[in-house]
Every structure is written in C-alpha cells, then in structure tokens.
Amino acid sequence: MTKKKNEVDFCIVGMGASGSVIAAELSKAGFSVTCLDAGPMREPKRDFSSDELEMEKLYWNDPRISLGNDPINLSRSNSGKGVGGSAVHYTAQLLRFHHSDFRTKSIEGVGEDWPITYDELAPFYDRMEKVLQLSGPNDFPWKPYGGPYPMPQHHDLSNNTLKFREGCENIGLQHSVSPLAILSAPHNNREPCINRGFCEEGCMPDSKTTPLNTFVPEAMKNGAEVIANAMVTQVVSTKKGHVKGVEYLDNGIEKFLAAKVVILASYAIETPRLLLNSANANYPNGIANSSGLVGKYLITNTNDQMIVKFNEEIRMYRGNPVQALTLDPYERGKKKGYARGFLMNSYGSRPVKLANMFFDNDSSCFGETLRERMLDYNYFGGFAMLGEVLAQEQNFVKLHSIDKDQYGLPVPEVHFSFHENDLKIREDAKEVLSEIGRAAGGKPLYHLKGIAHLMGGCRMGNDPTTSVVNSYGQTHDIKNLFIVGTPTYVTAPSANPTLTAYALALRTAEFIATEAKRGNLSS
Amino acid sequence: MDHPKQSHYPSFDVLTEKENWDVVTQQVINNRTNPNREKYFSNEEKELLLSLLPLLFPSHLGELSIDVITLFENRCANGKVIGYPIGSKYKKLQIVHIGLENIQKQIYSQHETIFSKLSEDTQKIVIKDIQKNLGYLNIWEKVSPQLFFKTLLKELIPIVYSDPSIWSDIGYGGPAYPRGYYAFGPEQFDSWEAKRNDKKEE
Numbered sequence: 001m002t003k004k005k006n007e008v009d010f011c012i013v014g015m016g017a018s019g020s021v022i023a024a025e026l027s028k029a030g031f032s033v034t035c036l037d038a039g040p041m042r043e044p045k046r047d048f049s050s051d052e053l054e055m056e057k058l059y060w061n062d063p064r065i066s067l068g069n070d071p072i073n074l075s076r077s078n079s080g081k082g083v084g085g086s087a088v089h090y091t092a093q094l095l096r097f098h099h100s101d102f103r104t105k106s107i108e109g110v111g112e113d114w115p116i117t118y119d120e121l122a123p124f125y126d127r128m129e130k131v132l133q134l135s136g137p138n139d140f141p142w143k144p145y146g147g148p149y150p151m152p153q154h155h156d157l158s159n160n161t162l163k164f165r166e167g168c169e170n171i172g173l174q175h176s177v178s179p180l181a182i183l184s185a186p187h188n189n190r191e192p193c194i195n196r197g198f199c200e201e202g203c204m205p206d207s208k209t210t211p212l213n214t215f216v217p218e219a220m221k222n223g224a225e226v227i228a229n230a231m232v233t234q235v236v237s238t239k240k241g242h243v244k245g246v247e248y249l250d251n252g253i254e255k256f257l258a259a260k261v262v263i264l265a266s267y268a269i270e271t272p273r274l275l276l277n278s279a280n281a282n283y284p285n286g287i288a289n290s291s292g293l294v295g296k297y298l299i300t301n302t303n304d305q306m307i308v309k310f311n312e313e314i315r316m317y318r319g320n321p322v323q324a325l326t327l328d329p330y331e332r333g334k335k336k337g338y339a340r341g342f343l344m345n346s347y348g349s350r351p352v353k354l355a356n357m358f359f360d361n362d363s364s365c366f367g368e369t370l371r372e373r374m375l376d377y378n379y380f381g382g383f384a385m386l387g388e389v390l391a392q393e394q395n396f397v398k399l400h401s402i403d404k405d406q407y408g409l410p411v412p413e414v415h416f417s418f419h420e421n422d423l424k425i426r427e428d429a430k431e432v433l434s435e436i437g438r439a440a441g442g443k444p445l446y447h448l449k450g451i452a453h454l455m456g457g458c459r460m461g462n463d464p465t466t467s468v469v470n471s472y473g474q475t476h477d478i479k480n481l482f483i484v485g486t487p488t489y490v491t492a493p494s495a496n497p498t499l500t501a502y503a504l505a506l507r508t509a510e511f512i513a514t515e516a517k518r519g520n521l522s523s
Numbered sequence: 524m525d526h527p528k529q530s531h532y533p534s535f536d537v538l539t540e541k542e543n544w545d546v547v548t549q550q551v552i553n554n555r556t557n558p559n560r561e562k563y564f565s566n567e568e569k570e571l572l573l574s575l576l577p578l579l580f581p582s583h584l585g586e587l588s589i590d591v592i593t594l595f596e597n598r599c600a601n602g603k604v605i606g607y608p609i610g611s612k613y614k615k616l617q618i619v620h621i622g623l624e625n626i627q628k629q630i631y632s633q634h635e636t637i638f639s640k641l642s643e644d645t646q647k648i649v650i651k652d653i654q655k656n657l658g659y660l661n662i663w664e665k666v667s668p669q670l671f672f673k674t675l676l677k678e679l680i681p682i683v684y685s686d687p688s689i690w691s692d693i694g695y696g697g698p699a700y701p702r703g704y705y706a707f708g709p710e711q712f713d714s715w716e717a718k719r720n721d722k723k724e725e
Contacts, residue, residue, distance in 0.1 A: 048547070049698070050548045050699060065607050066607070066610065067612070158707070195707075198699075204700050315712065317696055318696070351695050356680055356684075359680055368582055374693050379531075406605070
C-alpha cells in the first residue's frame with residue numbers, strides 16, 4: 001500500500017480477542033499497525049489480585065444506560081476495559097458454534113442465516129484451538145465440535161463439577177470436561193493452572209491463555225505499536241466511501257491517527273456507539289449505517305444458575321468456575337415446542353458474585369435473609385445454563401441525547417427485551433438444571449436469572465440493506481473500514497462466543513492482508 | 524445480637540493465612556481493613572448511612588471487620604460509582620443523594636425528627652416500606668423508594684461480602700495464590716482451609 005507521511009497501514013481500535021489476533025497477523029505480514037485501547041496495559045502478577053471487589057476494575061464500568069422490558073447488565077459479564085478486553089476476565093470455556101447456528105432461519109425459521117457456514121469456519125477453529133493451547137478431553141462427545149485438543153483435560157475437578165457430572169450421568173445426559181483456554185501443563189514459560197478459582201477476576205498465575213500473553217506480545221514483537229488508555233472518539237471520513245483515520249483522547253489530549261484502513265474491534269456497545277458518534281455531512285446517520293442497522297439486533301445469552309444445596313461440603317470457590325458441560329440440549333427446542341436450545345455447565349461462584357445474584361433476583365434477600373443463605377455457601381453447588389437468545393431489531397444501542405461520559409461522549413443507551421422463545425428456553429433449562437441437582441443428591445433451592453455475553457449491533461450479511469458488514473467484517477459502505485468480533489454476529493448461539501471471535505478474526509486478518517497487498521483497500 | 528443461624532466454621536479466621544497470599548493481594552486486603560478516609564458525603568448523609576447499615580445488615584454487625592460506609596464513601600470519592608443502575612436513567616450517585624434526602628424529608632414530615640432518633644422498631648418499618656416501594660408520593664416522585672433501596676444495596680453488598688470476617692464465617696478459602704488447591708475428590712480439602720464445626724478454643 002502507498003503510505004502517506006505519519007500514516008499507518010492499519011489502525012485497530014480495541015485490543016481484545018479479535019483486535020489482538022488481527023494485530024498479530026497483520027504485523028507479522030509486514031504491515032505497520034497501531035492499536036488503541038481505552039484501558040490500561042496490565043501485567044497479571046503486578047496488577048491482578050485474588051479479590052473480587054478489586055478486580056472489578058477489569059470490567060467496562062463507564063456509564064451506560066440500560067432500559068427496555070428486560071434491561072441487561074452491561075458491566076460484569078459483558079465487557080472489559082484494558083488491553084486484552086473481556087478475554088482477560090472470563091472462564092475460558094471455548095466452544096465451537098454448530099452447523100445449525102449459522103442456518104437458524106433455514107432450519108428452524110427463526111433469526112437469520114449467517115453469510116458463512118460452519119464448514120468455512122472450521123479450519124480457523126482448528127488452528128485457533130492449537131494456537132490457544134486448549135486443554136480438553138481425548139474424546140469430545142459432540143463431534144465434530146471439539147478436539148483433538150493440544151493439551152490434556154484438567155483432572156483436578158472440583159466437587160461442584162463432580163456433582164454436575166453425576167447428575168447428568170444419572171438422568172442420561174452425556175457430559176464432558178470443558179475445553180478450556182487454560183494450561184493443564186507448562187507451556188512457553190507459563191505455569192499450569194493451580195485451581196485458584198479466580199478466572200473471572202483475571203488469572204494472576206497467567207495460566208489462562210489470553211490476548212495479554214499471546215497475540216499482544218506477538219504483535220508488539222512484530223513491530224505493532226500499542227497505545228493504552230487511548231479512547232477513540234471519532235472515525236474520521238472526509239469523502240463518501242472512505243475513512244482516513246481516527247481521533248482519540250490520550251490522557252485527555254486530542255490526537256489524530258491517520259490510517260489506510262481502520263478496524264473496529266471494540267465489542268458490541270462501543271463499536272456501534274463510535275460509528276453513531278462519528279456521523280458527519282456524508283454520513284448523517286452514522287458511519288457505515290446506510291442500512292440503518294448500526295446498533296440494532298443486539299443479542300445476549302441467558303445465563304441462569306440453579307443453586308443446589310448438598311448435605312456435604314462442595315466449596316465451589318475451588319478451581320475454574322466452569323469445568324464440565326453437556327451440549328445435549330443444544331437443539332432440544334425442536335422436540336419441546338420452541339426454537340433452538342441451551343447448554344449446561346457446572347458453575348462455581350465466589351461470595352461477592354453469589355450474594356449479588358441473590359439480591360438481583362430477589363430484593364427482599366438482604367440483611368438476615370442474605371446472611372442465612374450465605375452461611376451455607378460451602379454446601380451449595382452451582383449449575384448453569386447458557387441459552388440462545390433470538391435477535392430482534394427492537395433491541396438496540398443508541399446515543400443518549402444529553403448525558404455525556406468522562407470523555408465528553410454521549411452515553412450509550414441500550415434497550416433490551418426478551419423474545420417469548422428466550423423465556424421458553426429459560427424455563428425448560430430451569431427444569432433440567434433442577435433435575436440434575438436432584439439426581440446428584442442435592443436440593444435445588446434458588447433459580448438465579450442472569451445473562452452473559454453481548455453480540456450483534458453490526459451484523460454481517462450478504463445484503464447491504466439488511467446488514468452492516470460482509471462475512472469478513474468489511475463494511476458494505478466503506479471498503480477500508482472493518483468491524484470484527486461479536487458485534488458482527490447474526491445469532492447468539494448457546495456456545496460461548498469467544499472461540500468464534502478468535503476464529504473469525506483470523507479469517508478476517510488473512511482476507512485483509514490479501515486485499516491490502518492487491519491494493520483493493522486503497523481509495 | 525442473637526444469630527438465628529451460626530457459622531459452620533466458628534474457629535476459622537481467613538486472615539491467619541494472609542502471609543501465604545501474594546503481596547499484591549495482601550496490600551489490597553490491608554487497604555480494605557485499614558482504609559484512608561476520603562470525604563464524599565455530607566455529615567448528615569454519613570450519619571444517616573451509618574444508621575441504615577445495622578438495619579440493612581443486622582447480624583452481620585458483630586462479624587464485620589471493615590468499615591463498610593467509609594469504604595463506600597471512598598469508592599464514591601474515587602470515581603468507582605459512576606454509572607447508572609440497570610433500568611434507570613438516573614445516575615447511581617444522584618439516586619443515593621436524592622434517596623437519603625427523601626428519607627429525612629419523609630421522617631421529618633411524619634415524626635418531626637431525623638431518622639437516627641427514631642426507635643429501632645420504627646426504623647425497621649421505614650426500611651421495610653422503602654424496600655417494598657412505599658413512600659410519600661410527593662417526596663419520592665423523582666426517585667422511587669425501591670430504586671434508592673436497590674441502588675444502595677447493590678453498592679453495599681459487594682463491600683460487605685469482601686470482608687475477610689464474612690469470608691471466615693462462611694468458610695470461604697479466600698485468596699489462593701501462590702498456593703492454589705491440591706486436595707481433590709469428595710470432601711477432600713487442603714489443610715489450611717476452614718474445618719467445619721471446629722469449636723473455638725475457650
């Protein structure tokens with residue numbers, strides 16, 4: 001590509017799972033790459049601790065208004081602020097989407113089909129499972145959606161996990177140790193997991209494979225520049241069909257970064273927010289928004305827990321929260337009179353999260369009631385579901401007309417309401433979780449509703465009137481502007497979304513490198 | 524205060540293990556148990572919060588080893604409470620200020636005194652009403668009693684359950700780095716974890 005003075009080939013906004021993969025790949029291919037992230041660059045052994053309250057600093061806690069019939073939590077399970085993004089504070093259960101996830105409209109008449117198939121993505125799943133050194137079982141029961149894995153499965157399973165597996169076994173569900181991006185053996189001078197249990201609070205021993213210990217150092221070694229604490233405020237375009245860089249705040253000072261190609265990798269709220277806030281004379285409704293769909297079709301997963309009381313101690317604080325799963329109910333809806341389905345896994349919560357969930361689900365659970373429940377903390381098992389949520393146009397992100405955040409940017413306003421089908425999934429999963437609890441010898445006591453993961457807002461498709469980007473994340477409106485990560489998702493499958501984000505990012509990076517070398521991304 | 528239900532771990536004190544924690548975590552917990560106070564609330568607001576705490580967490584009081592309201596005040600002062608509660612267009616801090624003011628207004632109009640001067644029984648009724656969203660409509664028109672209640676509790680619960688004394692009561696192992704956990708299998712635990720029904724030495 002022909003380069004102007006002070007212009008980089010690629011500017012990447014956001015250094016989470018997707019942005020960091022693209023930074024590593026494009027810098028390896030010899031391009032100049034500058035990455036901007038709104039949060040700090042952290043070093044696990046220096047900046048992390050074994051404490052829930054302290055580690056909330058990993059979440060995106062900036063103001064966000066959450067409304068609708070079922071307003072969703074936009075902090076803890078749905079965001080990350082800092083280099084590495086949300087992939088720094090998650091349980092690292094990495095699963096593939098299934099064939100049917102990419103064809104829900106054709107198969108079950110709900111949602112929309114993706115412009116890409118499972119088979120097209122499969123080679124990238126294969127590669128990412130190896131690069132991320134996934135640990136997992138020798139024989140994954142749900143073929144072809146996992147394995148063989150480069151690392152053996154974790155063997156020190158928590159009592160919570162053993163109970164979950166016992167319950168599944170007793171009611172005839174297949175079960176397996178989860179595929180995890182957590183080392184089960186030493187690798188590249190990193191230590192294997194010691195079952196400390198704070199995976200969602202950042203892995204201080206650095207056993208969890210995250211962008212911080214893989215793609216970010218690789219990108220920097222290849223010459224990519226990473227600017228932390230840089231909040232991007234505008235995507236700048238001067239003529240129709242072309243962007244020329246971004247404006248950002250570096251410790252409060254306004255700066256401009258000129259780039260031949262801009263890649264937005266800033267998750268499902270900040271990406272549409274940035275596009276909408278970048279409206280100008282050429283793009284009065286926001287950049288890349290000729291379809292009017294930027295910010296729309298926002299999706300999440302239902303992520304409820306059943307708290308089951310046992311007569312013996314479980315101590316669910318030990319080990320990774322998620323160590324075993326069943327994918328048997330993945331498409332169970334077809335038999336039960338609803339669409340799609342869910343998965344289930346063991347899920348251990350530390351005290352702050354559990355106390356919070358008790359109160360979230362029942363505001364009379366405070367004081368003495370909460371204390372009495374929490375005194376039994378060590379006797380509780382936690383079994384969770386992750387359910388598909390159907391994409392609806394009326395679930396969206398927009399800019400608040402008045403309220404501004406600390407950067408002077410309009411606060412994002414999110415509207416969310418569940419579809420009737422989402423609630424059917426939730427109710428069915430509640431019954432099965434209870435059954436597992438009873439079959440494991442426990443008493444299912446509390447059904448705690450929750451959500452996790454954000455997707456959509458800039459969905460992919462072949463038709464520019466019904467989607468924002470193509471299957472490579474290239475915006476239909478502007479050929480040198482890309483969007484990667486979960487905002488481009490068309491549906492919200494039950495499987496955790498991160499492995500798909502990694503795989504899609506790898507595919508996009510290869511496409512961009514090829515197109516850039518051919519000169520197809522220049523104005 | 525009589526506890527309706529006692530700890531399964533009467534002899535466990537998680538802090539006796541702190542020398543085995545990494546230094547960063549030790550510092551975090553030290554700052555929590557010995558905080559510097561940063562002023563955020565007015566004296567009247569702070570007094571009211573201090574009166575509310577024993578009603579919101581009654582029998583935790585004999586167990587709490589941290590100064591919950593000071594930690595809350597510090598978090599407010601340090602910009603850690605900057606968002607909006609789920610389902611609301613008002614900011615968390617606006618809601619807390621307005622709610623505290625509304626309580627005093629309502630109490631004054633009913634009893635011509637302030638909240639802290641009420642009898643404990645009356646205070647309990649007030650808290651129950653707020654939780655159930657009952658209040659004088661002309662006073663609570665902007666922020667409902669329940670929105671205030673939920674917003675405040677959502678800030679206080681994480682602080683309370685980050686108290687090492689509460690961890691000890693519930694038998695939570697607490698920080699586990701660099702040791703980790705090595706004893707696995709049903710009812711297998713590491714030697715330093717809480718032992719249930721272990722009696723305190725007299």
